[in-house]
Amino acid sequence: MTEPARILVVGGGYVGMYTALRLQRQLRAELRAGTVEIVVVTPDPYMTYQPFLPEAAAGSISPRHVVVPLRRVLDRCRILIGEVRSIDHAKRTAALSTLATEEEGSGGIELTYDELVLAPGSVSRTLPVPGLADHAIGFKTVEEAIGLRNHVIEQMDIASSTRDPAIRDAALTFVFVGGGYAGVEALAELEDMARYTARYYHNIKPEDLRWVLVEASDRILPEVGEDMGRYAIRELRGRNIDVRLETRLESCEDRTAVLSDGTRLPTRTVVWTAGVKPAPVLAATDLPLNERGRLRCTARLAVEGVEHAWAAGDAAAVPDVTSGEPGKECAPNAQHAVRQAKVLAENVAASLSGRPLREYGHAYAGSVASLGLHKGVAHVYGRKLKGYPAWFMHRAYHLSRVPTFNRKARVLAEWTLSGLFKREIVSLGSLEHPRAEFELAAAPPPADGDKPSS
Ligand SMILES: Cc1cc2nc3c(=O)[nH]c(=O)nc-3n(C[C@H](O)[C@H](O)[C@H](O)COP(=O)(O)OP(=O)(O)OC[C@H]3O[C@@H](n4cnc5c(N)ncnc54)[C@H](O)[C@@H]3O)c2cc1C
Numbered sequence: 323m324t325e326p327a328r329i330l331v332v333g334g335g336y337v338g339m340y341t342a343l344r345l346q347r348q349l350r351a352e353l354r355a356g357t358v359e360i361v362v363v364t365p366d367p368y369m370t371y372q373p374f375l376p377e378a379a380a381g382s383i384s385p386r387h388v389v390v391p392l393r394r395v396l397d398r399c400r401i402l403i404g405e406v407r408s409i410d411h412a413k414r415t416a417a418l419s420t421l422a423t424e425e426e427g428s429g430g431i432e433l434t435y436d437e438l439v440l441a442p443g444s445v446s447r448t449l450p451v452p453g454l455a456d457h458a459i460g461f462k463t464v465e466e467a468i469g470l471r472n473h474v475i476e477q478m479d480i481a482s483s484t485r486d487p488a489i490r491d492a493a494l495t496f497v498f499v500g501g502g503y504a505g506v507e508a509l510a511e512l513e514d515m516a517r518y519t520a521r522y523y524h525n526i527k528p529e530d531l532r533w534v535l536v537e538a539s540d541r542i543l544p545e546v547g548e549d550m551g552r553y554a555i556r557e558l559r560g561r562n563i564d565v566r567l568e569t570r571l572e573s574c575e576d577r578t579a580v581l582s583d584g585t586r587l588p589t590r591t592v593v594w595t596a597g598v599k600p601a602p603v604l605a606a607t608d609l610p611l612n613e614r615g616r617l618r619c620t621a622r623l624a625v626e627g628v629e630h631a632w633a634a635g636d637a638a639a640v641p642d643v644t645s646g647e648p649g650k651e652c653a654p655n656a657q658h659a660v661r662q663a664k665v666l667a668e669n670v671a672a673s674l675s676g677r678p679l680r681e682y683g684h685a686y687a688g689s690v691a692s693l694g695l696h697k698g699v700a701h702v703y704g705r706k707l708k709g710y711p712a713w714f715m716h717r718a719y720h721l722s723r724v725p726t727f728n729r730k731a732r733v734l735a736e737w738t739l740s741g742l743f744k745r746e747i748v749s750l751g752s753l754e755h756p757r758a759e760f761e762l763a764a765a766p767p768p769a770d771g772d773k774p775s776s
Contacts, residue, residue, distance in 0.1 A: 326359040329670065330416060330435035331399075332406045332603070334364030334392050336656055337441035337635035339725070340663035341670075346398040348671040353398050358674070360399040361433065363406050363418055367392055371724050373656060374733070375467040375504075376692060380511035381746040385468050387732045390725045408606035411438060411631055437630050437670055440609075440617060441663075442601035444636035444654060446594060453575035458499075458592040461508045470593065474512055475519060475749035477590060481530070482523050488588065495532040495589040497579045499571045501542030503691050505595030506554060509535055513563060514694030519747040534564045536571055536581060538596070545655070545689035546701040553708050554691070554699050561694075598654060600637045612639045616651070621681040623666045632670055634662035634682075644685040658684060660723070690716040 331342050342362050352358035368389035377383045392401050404420030407430060416438075419430040446460040459473075460466055477493040484490050496516075498509040517528040535542070535558065542565065543551045555565050570582040571592070579587040600615040609625050610618040616639035618626040623640060625631035634640065636654035640662060652658040661684045669679040688702035690712065698713030700706070707715055717737065721730055 324357075326357055327436040327674065328434065329358065329360045329437045329439065330433060331360065331362045331439040331441060332364075332409075332416070333441035333443055333601075333635075333637075334362050334366065334369055334401070335441060335443045335635070336369070336659035337443070337637075337663045337666070338362060338364060338439070339369040339390065339392060339395065340660055341439055341441065341634070341667045342396050342399050344664060344667035345670060346396060348667060349674075350398075352674075360396075361402060361435070362392065362396060362399050363402045363404055363416070363433075364392065365403065365405050367401065367403055369395075369725065370464055371720075371729070372462065372504075373720050374724065375461065375464065376507035376511040378464060379461075379467040379471045379508060380515040380695070381471060382511075382695070382740055383733055383736055385464050387729060387736065388464055388467075390729060395726060406442070406603055408603070409438070409440075409609070411608050411628060414438075414630070437674070438632065439666065439670065440604070440607075440625070440631065440633040440637060441635050442603050442637050444598035444600055445602065447597040447599040448594065449596070451571055452573040454571075454592070454594065457574050457577070458594040461504050461593055461595050462598075467508075469754065470508070470512065470591075471515070472749040472754070473591065474516055475747065478516065478519060478523060478526055478531075479749070482525055491532075492577055492588040492590050494526070494530055495534070495587055496591045496593070497534045497536060497571070497574075497587055497589050498593045498595060499536045500594065500596035501535055501537035501539070501565075501567075502595065502597065503543060503545055503689065505535065505593070506543055506558075507692055508593060508595060509533060509563070510558065510693040510697070513561065514697075515745065515747075517561075518745050522747055529562065532564065532587075533562070534566065534579075534587060536566050536569050538568065538570050540567050542567075543689075543691055543699065546691060546699050547688070547706070550699045550701045550706055550708065554693060557693055557697060557699070557708075598636060604637060614639070621683070622669055622679045623662060623682055624669070624679070630673075632666055634666045635659040638662075640682060643681060643683040652682075652684075653686070655689075656723075657687060657689075690719050692716045 331338050349358050370389050374388040378388045404418045406416050406418050408417045416433050417430050423430050481490045481493040498505050513533045520526045520528045541551045543554050572580045574592045579589050612618050617633045619633050619638045619640045621641050621643050623634050640652045642650045642652045665682040690700040692698045696710050698716045699708050700712040700715050
């Protein structure tokens with residue numbers, strides 16, 4: 323019996339999940355006959371719907387509903403939880419590590435393939451800012467979003483219980499670096515949540531919290547255009563958020579954020595959302611990369627100059643055929659990722675059966691951003707909206723986009739319930755250390771010399 327043709331999908335995010343989903347539909351007969359196999363390798367058993375992360379941080383959506391379980395959605399694919407470490411496309415092999423190989427210390431496994439779909443997305447683009455790696459946090463994963471929510475509420479608990487004004491001020495100062503939609507939405511949602519939560523603290527008023535947005539360019543939210551970006555600045559400043567344009571973070575050592583305008587902000591919270599760069603695995607392949615480390619691709623989403631390799635999403639430099647500007651690439655966003663995945667899957671299926679491939683082209687439709695509960699900004703198909711209508715549009719748009727009916731229903735139910743009841747204001751930071759309580763109980767009693775004297 324001949325081996326099935328193996329399609330290896332690297333990454334289970336937007337592109338990975340949607341490509342595999344469409345492939346398993348298009349190749350239903352081949353999968354049933356065992357002539358084709360789809361293997362998805364991804365570090366987490368779920369796809370994260372990243373545009374919902376700010377709302378998850380604000381507590382408006384529970385973390386489980388921001389993610390889509392891959393095993394349920396991709397029931398005809400093989401899901402391997404692990405990471406691709408390197409790819410030798412000339413030999414059609416990928417080296418991976420899985421949870422099991424790490425446990426066994428066996429140094430990983432090699433997987434051969436016939437078609438390669440590269441969709442490992444991007445990671446936070448950091449700069450060599452002193453203290454950044456040790457003290458800052460990103461905002462790309464559900465773990466970071468929930469960790470940040472817990473952290474913000476914990477800082478309010480610290481501020482509420484300390485008598486030291488320096489500790490209190492540092493605890494109540496929150497610095498966000500990067501004014502794209504991830505940074506602005508995360509800041510705006512968390513500020514809104516903290517402002518509400520403050521009413522349950524006897525000694526913290528919303529004005530005591532200091533929120534700072536640091537942006538290197540002269541505007542924020544470039545995705546919604548200049549006018550709406552200016553409106554967003556006014557809206558944030560109206561809420562006492564300190565928006566610093568043309569300013570950079572110079573260092574964040576010793577719990578002090580130092581800005582390029584000379585400001586020193588004692589703080590225990592630095593959130594870094596200053597852009598993304600392609601996933602590091604791309605550098606460990608023999609495939610062509612551009613100067614920014616993205617995979618060079620054709621408009622048909624094939625990797626340039628090689629056969630049987632495909633890519634899309636944040637990791638891929640796909641020519642924007644709708645722009646008319648030579649050399650312009652599609653921006654790294656979900657709008658392109660979802661649409662590219664559809665064309666990518668169709669082209670992989672077409673190439674297997676010798677049919678012609680089609681080009682990817684999508685003119686950017688604009689963007690919507692939430693600025694907290696009932697506040698937002700949007701610029702879509704030339705229409706500009708702000709305030710409640712923009713916020714409503716943001717929710718309606720993302721509800722229509724979040725994958726699976728199951729998720730849509732759960733998110734809608736949560737939004738409806740949160741409209742009827744008060745907001746959740748609890749920090750479950752202890753979830754990050756679930757064994758702490760038991761370790762304390764199981765620890766040997768202190769030696770006599772360690773006992774506090776009465
Ligand atoms: C907070 C936030 C809000 C956003 N809001 C919007 C928005 O409103 N509108 C919009 O258009 N875009 C938005 N985006 C951007 C959008 O989410 C991304 O552009 C989109 O996720 C890109 O899809 P992708 O498949 O390329 O990457 P991802 O969805 O990031 O998926 C990459 C996957 O590959 C996996 N992976 C990485 N390395 C490896 C490896 N070595 N081996 C195996 N798997 C690997 C990752 O774990 C991940 O599962 C937002 C992003 C963030 C962070």
